[in-house]
Amino acid sequence: MRTRSLASALALSLLLAACGGRGPEVHQVEGLIPFTPVRPTLAEAVSAPRYTGSDPLVQEAQATYPTGLDLHRKLVMRTCGGTNGVCHNQKEYPDMHTPAAFSTLLNAPCNVQPGSWSTVFDRCERVGDLFRLEGQGGAASQLGWLDYVPGDAPTLDDAHLPDETMPGLHVVLADPVPGTFTQRWFTGTFVRNFVNAQGNLEGLAFAQYTTTWWPLPGNRRHLYGQVAEWQREDAAALAVSGLVQGDHNRNGHFGAQGGAPTPLIRPGVPEQSYLVARLRGHMEGQVIPGSRMPLANQPPSVPDMLALVCFIEGLPKGWDGSQGAWNLASDINFESCSYKTRQDELNVVGQGVTFSGRIKPIIDANCTGCHVSPNPSGNLDLTGNTYQRLLEASVARPDLKLVQPGQPEKSYLWLMLVGDGSTQRRRMPLNDQGQSVPLPQDQLDSVQNWILAGALND
Template sequence: MSSARSLFALFALPVLLLGCRESIDYNDGRIDFDPDRPEVPDAEDIAPYEGEDETVLEAQRRFPTGLDLHQKVIWRTCTPNGGVCHNAKEYPDLRTPANLASAFEAPCNVQPGESTSVFDGCEPNGDRLRFSGNVDSDPVEIGYIEQIPGEPGDFDEENPPLDLPGLHIHVVTPLQTDRDRFWSTARFVRTFVETDQVEELTYASFETQWFVLEGGTHLYGVVREYQFDDVEELLNVGIQEADANRNGVPGATMGLGVSMLVPGRPEDSYLIARIRGEMHDDPIPGSRMPLANPPLSIAEMLGLYCLVEGWPNEADQNYLSSPIDYRNCSYSDDPEALNLLGNGVTWEARVRPILEANCGGCHSDAEQQGDLVLVGDGVYERLLETSAQVPEFPLIEPGDAEGSYLYMKLIGADEIVGNVMPYNPLTGEGRLTEAELGDILTWISNGAIEDQ
């Protein structure tokens, strides 16, 4: 078996850039206008915005160019203290302006082994399996591979080995063969594209007995003890799976692939979707970025949207020093629509339910732990009062999460007295999920408004 690890570092597969844009229902807090795409003017023809919208004027003043936006907004999410963009491996490294420019038309990454947090649009084309010897069939694309450890023992002729120990390979299109089992060498093949050269490479192979299950969509490879090491090596190579999140939708194969940033189309850009927590109507799995920093303000979002919308195809990093075209940017008509609160991170829809589900057991009328009630009527008003533990802080300071004692208790800030919340009496600790923390942070940072 041959390993081609070094090759994988050198080549990247292209990802289809097809948005699914028909019949998008922009409603309630979403971007409720159909963007009127500007023609991208030459950099020297970009004229300043001269309208009256305060947010657009603020964005134009603070982020006249992409370089300013990188320095004042993007870089902030990368700074060492709690920054996410280089310590969480699922995010691209955006530390330099060149990195930002190269995020245009770059595929979003799928990290091996993180099947649950993969967005369909980030799934790559799968590697293919080609059998030789006893079956004569076209190669099939790999959806996902599951290894069940152990020795399979003897086969029970009555029952197909659907969940026996061994190698279970789920493929995107069925293997066409009339045999239900065969002995063969399976070759793992990947297509590499380098500028104008397309090359098919067999990077690994595995010989064993194969069973054809579930109409050819599920192939089971027998793994005996003497083959354990071979299989481990095979899986360590990093087989590219078309359906890495195992939900039956192979993203790239179905033409759903998205890029980190798509020139002209901010709403189809994965990076922006990660900040918003959704793309069109689909929630984006994983936590929202940036987490540990104040969420982006409306002016910052506008800068990012207008940069992406006005980015010419095939521009390079030099274009970052051109003015951002706020005048023609379709989002300048209604920057409020970019408010991150629009994504359902409101008091009623999100924050109150988080408190009810996680805090009500100890902070109710019946159980007023820490002299605090967090469920029922009057909670919002109570949150604007001061903390009983450290009265110099209000529980919530609208616009300032780091000065909000309730938030400090959730992240375990240095200033707190007592335990980090939600307290778990069994373990002595407890923590909300990153997504819940991120949404509370967003809500406070955007003014902690009590919607009805």
């Protein structure tokens, strides 16, 4: 099979297999086309008791977003699905531009269009396709990731072995390749498991690539495939053919081994809903890779975020759509929502974080043990007029201020606190033994939110 047509061939093969081939012969009356439409059903709208307390933020949320339809029209369209197709419309997964599209987010997988591999969250990874070397023996192994590095590869032999950056095809597996060979001409076959029309699990071999394969020295999970000039087009096509990669973000952890992928919205559990996590920047203590959403539109306020999490928390746990699509005309239950008294956990950008009340105590407790006169570490003294010093240039990176208001990614303090590799330094803060001891997630969130909100001296 030519890899340039892998995607279409795979789709056709899966369709034929799932449908059991040609299917039964249909006898139709001349001039009539038999057609029985399958239309989605809609569950009944659910009423909820109204919040009668005195908290003004909860009152505002309830007045602005009484139902899921209001949530979609006033918040989702403004924050995620608007701007005429630029954001999450039909061109960008997930599609949120209509109420019907938004309702399909319940239990829908996250990151099915991940873009850059570095932005994939572990808990969004799916079970990878299988890969086997024909004639080598042993079971097929789950595909971790595949990458094609273009360019001219040098001549290889037992004295000149490939490495992780060499131009060619790189296939990383969950299990080491059996045997002791250092190089061999093999056909590599990619297999996808699916449930056929009879309800049985079946493997479909949908792509092959034949070349000389080399296990990397010391790592037989990483295979290097040579790409001759006449194979370049096929190798490039294979890399974009829709392979399911079990370790898509290439961090050595196969996310689906810890359970089913995290859905965009998990009914009843906002803490395990990827949509909420992208707005908050983390999920249950794990940082979400990539830029915090929204990228260009107005971030949600406390009433906005409260409405979203209360909407999700009010969905029945275990809702699977068998009763029909969730009716967005249903009331949002603010009265029973646990977040009405947990607003500090919403992690809304800029809310509740002040320099004097939150940021300076974090710095005093974690930084001034070393960054203090008369011999401050790194020539950085964070005592005295701490706020003014934070707005000045870094000694180690004069091109960056310690804090660039509104831009954590250009703030040297933030880069050091999160261990950004661009600093080429150890992640701060350090303990007495010189070991990195990262700040707790809630403190990191506070620093990030304070910078995003303009790094005010309040």
